[in-house]
Amino acid sequence: MLNISAPLSPLISICIPTFNRCDKVYKLVNDILMYPGNEINILVLDNCSTDETKKLLSTITDPRFSFVQNESNIGGVPNLLKCLSLPSGKFAFLCLDKDYLNYQSVEKLIERCKSDPEVVFGHCALNIQQETPDIVYDKQYQSIVNMAYLSKHPTGVFYKTDIYANLTSLKTMLIEQSNFPFCADVINADMAMLGKSKLINLPAFYTEKTDEARHKPSFTYNASNIYFSPAKRLLEFETYLNSAQQLGLSNYETLKLIGKIYSRELMLSTFVYKKMMSDHAVCDHHRINTRKIGYSEIFKLSFVFTLHFLKKDISINLLDKTIIVLYGYIKFIARIVLLK
Known part of the structure; x- marks a missing residue:
């Protein structure tokens, strides 16, 4: 196992679960590290890739970067959930290894996280081109109906790490190694009972382009388990x-x-x-x-x-x-x- 320690207690940890996308994850990490500040760190949790993931990422010496590898492949969804439970930052943001985070937006992302201490989770809008005011939803019902059970793409979701890591539902999902594709939506409902949520309307996170996705088969889904059937x-x-x-x-x-x-x-x-x-x-x-x-x-x-x-x-x-x-x-x- 390779584990390069990052600075203690940054405000934001960018969490990247990965499997067999060595070129993409290597580029993604290096792009984010172009942000010059120490308010962030990056954690990659590798689900036992069989490609050059470990070899490539071991060449990154920036102290803000950490690489951890599972002892065995635990499944795509459990790897995602576990990745968000490991970082040292106050907030853990998820970015799938096939997606993209614009490092030029990180400074504003940090500002948005500081603006409301009662926010315990939220989501950064995906694929937007213009910045607009954030929306804060009240604790419980308003946060649930606006941020949970939506079956959305998970990149851009974020949590206060100390609260997230202690959720009973998370621990159950990890023990059961749940492969329910929208576990984050269930987690969001539980988080909503504990505090406010925020929709961050900032051009920061972007999903994989359609042409790229078309020529790169999913590692998780096929005809036998397609999530939208x-x-x-x-x-x-x-x-x-x-x-x-x-x-x-x-x-x-x-x-x-x-x-x-x-x-x-x-x-x-x-x-x-x-x-x-x-x-x-x-x-x-x-x-x-x-x-x-x-x-x-x-x-x-x-x-x-x-x-x-x-x-x-x-x-x-x-x-x-x-x-x-x-x-x-x-x-x-x-x-x-x-x-x-």
Whole structure:
């Protein structure tokens, strides 16, 4: 194991979980290190890469950089979660090894982290070109509905490290080596119960370009486990429902939250699925064939999804479930009308 120590207690740690992307992660680390200040450090957690990752990164001697390698491959999602639990910075920011952080934005990123001491987690908007004011959400319900259960790309998420590392849900996920792709969304809900959240609207983090992704297959997903399939969305929906019911919100807030989760997941399992399956770049990246999804299949998928929800034993009654479904289907039908 190689572990180069970085300066103690910087404000921000950039956490980069990696596997077999030696050229990209090497460039990413060196680009970020172009920022001259000591308010940051960088931690790369390697999930037992078989390429030149260790060899390349061992040549970096900047004391702000640390490289750690797992003893065995623990899976992509557990590696991500573990990476965020290791740094010494007050805030841990996630950047996937295939994505990019503009070092010229780091100084402003530091300023944004200092501006509100009650913020315990948040997300930096991805792929934006202009800086706009940040949005701070109140603790509990407002932070949950705006920052959790969104099934978003995880790059740019950040946490107060001392709070994150002590979450019971995190420890459970690491013990179980959970491969649920949106663990960060569940973590966000738990963090929201403990403090405010912030959406940082700063051009800083950027996802991998479409052409690059198309020609570089995913190490995590393929036809057998693709995260946006209707079957996986059902599992995602169940995971979010189980989490939402354990948060300790009021009955009314829990009911509203479940309604939002239902509507969002209904759209993801139908219209978003239709869009993804027609996108050649997305399908090439995940090593699956494109397929045209017709409206008859969309309706069938929505019926299966909704029936699953109505049958599920959760903390709300059938009448409340029916009201949630009616509101969800109003949005569903409106979407069809707009698309046609």
